[in-house]
Amino acid sequence: MMSDPLQVSNMDEDGPARKPRIGLMGEFSAGKSTLLNMLLTGDPLPVKVTATNAPPVWISHGSDAAVRVLVDGTEETIDPGDLESIGLQGTKFVRLYMQSDALEICDLIDMPGISDPNMSSDVWKQVFDEVDCVIWCTHATQAWRQSEAAVWAEIEGQTNGNNILVVTQFDKIKTERDRARLIARVKKETNGLFEDVFPLALMDAINASNEETWKDSGAAAFSDFLVEMLLRREEKSSAPIDVAARAMGSDQGATQICKRNPAPGEDSDKKVVPRRVRLHPGRERTNRNQPEHTAPPIF
């Protein structure tokens, strides 16, 4: 709790090296919070935070802290334990700082679900400007409905294009044939709207005890793709590749994430424990003038 939240939030100013901000979006109850907990392995958010009637939660790397950002821009430090009690009234969003491997390569913004009859879309729209790209969660049994397609049509243009569609609760689809056909339909209907579509059995992923079950849940393919996409993005924007590399356990992690304003609480010597997912070693990354590097394990 040593960090000064105000100083941390200075990092938000668009700098050449700021981390990409991924918005987690989708219908309410589509599994966004579960996906978030999967990404933040080991440090799950209190589940209630992401239930309806919670404001957007912007999660960044740092020592545990929480800041409530009001609609008028003022900020107040709050106890992370009080997150549940933050009402929507007057709150624009909450910034949350925590230690997690995933947060070393990106910020995650957990958006309230769409189609919630008790929450106006303004709640997430006023934060959407901060989002670079989106992981859209769609529930397998009712995948990709008009309410989703319509929101996506409105906001896609404001993203940088690095968006992923995740078909959650994929384990609810019972036969292989149905699974294939469901994905075929979703891919057809979202053709050109996302970089890729990934089926994901979220609970299986979270409970995965070995490589095999992790892979079977669909989490391996998804994580691989996500990380690679983020890497590619870093290269494109000429940001230091080390950000991602370090996050993924590379030893060369001395480069600061943000040159102008190093984030307090960032432990730059931290050695990330490799976990579960590896990029293909030596996979070619062509057309890039970036120095070759060996992709390390991530997350």
Place this chain on the structure above:
Amino acid sequence: MNAEAQSSFTTGLRQAPRPCDFGSGLEELKSCIDEMHSVDAALAKLASLLQEKPGKTIGRLRKEIAEFEPTITVLGQVKAGKTALVNALAGWHDLLPSDVNPWTSVVTSLHLTTDTERSENRASFRFMTETEWARLLNKGGRIGELASRAGAESEFLKIAEQIETVREKARKRLGKKFELLIGEEHEYGYFDKNLLEKYICLGDDFGEGDGDPETADQGRFADILRSADLYLKSAVFPCNLCLRDTPGVNDTFMMREQITVQAIRESRMCLVVLSASQALTSVDMGLIRLITNLKSRNVLIFVNRIDELAKPGQQVPEIERIIRDTLKKNDVSDDIEIVFGSAYWASVALSGDVNKLSKASANSLYNWAEFALEATNSDAGPDRTVWQLSGLPALLRALSGRIVVDMGRPLLEKVSNAGISAASGAQAAGRIRLEGVGEATIPRSDAQAAFDALSKQHLSTLRESLDTAVTDYQDRADRSHAQFVERASQSLISHLESYGPREGWRYDPAGLRVLMRSSYRAFGQRSKRLALAGYENALRDLAELYVGLFGNQIDCLQMPSLPLPPLPAPVSLGQTIALDFNDGWWMSWWKRLRGYEAFAKQFQQLIHGETEDFMTQIKVTQTDLVCSQIIKALEEFFENQRDILSEIVAAADGGQDVVQAARQSGESELFGQIRDLQALLETHTAQEGQTI
């Protein structure tokens, strides 16, 4: 109940061996139907005593009883499990085809018929007519707008595009046949899986060549079909029943949603299916609002897929609380019944293979059992237990109660009343002959002419007085409308003055709705008073005519009551009016026009255009409906009275047997029986005081 597997189809439609208490939950309906049967038997007896000719009053009443077929329309979001639920309700585990992708593209009416002798399984499929294609594009009342779905304002254009694409595709596929099929009807003396898939499933369309030969035949007609009617013999329900499966709303293929919206307008009783994993989204709310504008007590909610919850026992009460809160916040009456369950579990129970349950699903079932099973018999077999837990018995109970209250009782009451008045006519005829005609002032030969003049005069008087009421109401509505337009433009101008054109502007049309609702209510009250007065005058003059014809011996004639038809709910008040300027066109509007005041006039025209349909509906369509119902009740009354009068005249002219018979058995036994029945019915229908 029948526990054997029946195999009535050649290609794979199997009726499942049902758990033996499949009918549980239907008790109330059954007793109502039993009553109907005894009323029908009494009417049959009456008709034969009176030697009534076929097609006359009593025959018509019996026909109404025979044709009693409550219809339940099953609605919900795409993939909420509607088709699976319809199958389970019908007692078959895989009757209508369902799929992991949205397949239902046609409103499919499944008629479950009890008449085992004459009825055959059959199917009829109707293709869209050009008018129906056009109607799909009808503006107003769309779910997207009620649900504030993103992009709702331009959905209209997308639907038009989709319809054009569908028609184009069908035209290509069917060639010349396409034109020939428009408005056609295909009839079959059977139906099976292949036939159903060919007609009602859209099938796969993943863009690339569909390699699967299994599905090659699918969707040949589904895209251009208007409706499918399937007739199926069923031993499950005590009466004929129609289950209507609809395409899901919130489908990206919005044409399907439009088809469903059309179906709502023709439905009296709606079963809204929600998915437990995401109960009551804004789209569900939009759908429910659309229906409740029709008549709130006709909605029932089934929260399906509780098998996908990890701990339904704990989660269901929480979900129910959230649903009730949301309904309340949206001003939807909170007496809507909500039933939780799983069409999947029901289907497993029906298939008789409980072991097929996946591990996760079985765990949920155990959890739910702890919560829900306490009241049930614990030594039931696994099939029965799973059936109980699937929520289907509870759903059947709720549906059965609604059918009885909304349709069964009203019909019983109407038929019994009409039967009593027919009987009392005969009774009066008997008395007249026996006691002799007193001082009649009108010759009996003029009876028919006098009656016709009387009925004509009363009908036209009532019409005229209603017309005046309508005109007054329309004037009032127009004034309210003008005020509303004025206020909206003031609001827009002051918005422009404070914020300029960049900020989006929105005006809540709720004000107009409130004004119209209260005008309509006032009109309703007035039309009710006029109707009652008109009915009373008609009854009085008719009684005078009887006296004139038969003298003062007529006092034994019991004049029937003439019940006031209920005021139809103002459905169109729910129609969406979009008064907001957020889109690009707002900017272009702005650029073309200079000055806020100049804009106001344009705007008023715009708002007139946007509310025109709404106003027509509420001013003209709605009033036409009200007036025609009031008039129709009087017409039917006169029609029945004409029959009765001619019987009395015939009797008085010397018809012996009819009168004798009616008098002998009528007074003592039959009338007593029917009166008892009426008394019984009145105790049951007393709480149904809901009219205007």
